[in-house]
Amino acid sequence: GQQVMQIPQYQHVQEGEDFTTYCNSSTTLSNIQWYKQRPGGHPVFLIQLVKSGEVKKQKRLTFQFGEAKKNSSLHITATQTTDVGTYFCAGGGSNYKLTFGKGTLLTVNP
């Protein structure tokens, strides 16, 4: 079945440093979504990418969808302590199911 791999599993940065998490699928995706889960919280939708090569920005966050629609990345510029949490990618396949990556836990040292 469809698998979505996400790396790294953990990332610790100093406040102000950049952060990137990567997502790779074993199959071509119809779309990819990104969610953020704060410690003790629930996943919250950030963004969706649908088109090949698509790039979207939300303030300090930049999301990319690969040309082959099999990989994606989330880059945060100049991290802040409010960025702490687990970032999940979720890939859409040919059925109703979104397959979530295992997430990248970001911790930020102030």
Place this chain on the structure above:
Amino acid sequence: DTAVSQTPKYLVTQMGNDKSIKCEQNLGHDTMYWYKQDSKKFLKIMFSYNNKELIINETVPNRFSPKSPDKAHLNLHINSLELGDSAVYFCASSQFAGVQETQYFGPGTRLLVL
């Protein structure tokens, strides 16, 4: 107003017991989901209902039985609880069924089986 609510928030129970978790959404969405998040934070889809019809039924033990009395509610009943069932269970909803739909998650139910 909470968009997706779950009860209870915490559930501590003994092995072998039967328990239920309830979920309600007031977003007017057609589709609802149950996810299990283990201690390593892995989010795994268990079930999904669209307009009360089961559309996703992943490989989970048949001790888990979902029920959707109407499209605003999705409950999860677990029989004969085992230690490995300890996890956070998230309910979610989306406007329609489909992988391009945004999913809205509830606050989670933290289940601990002793």
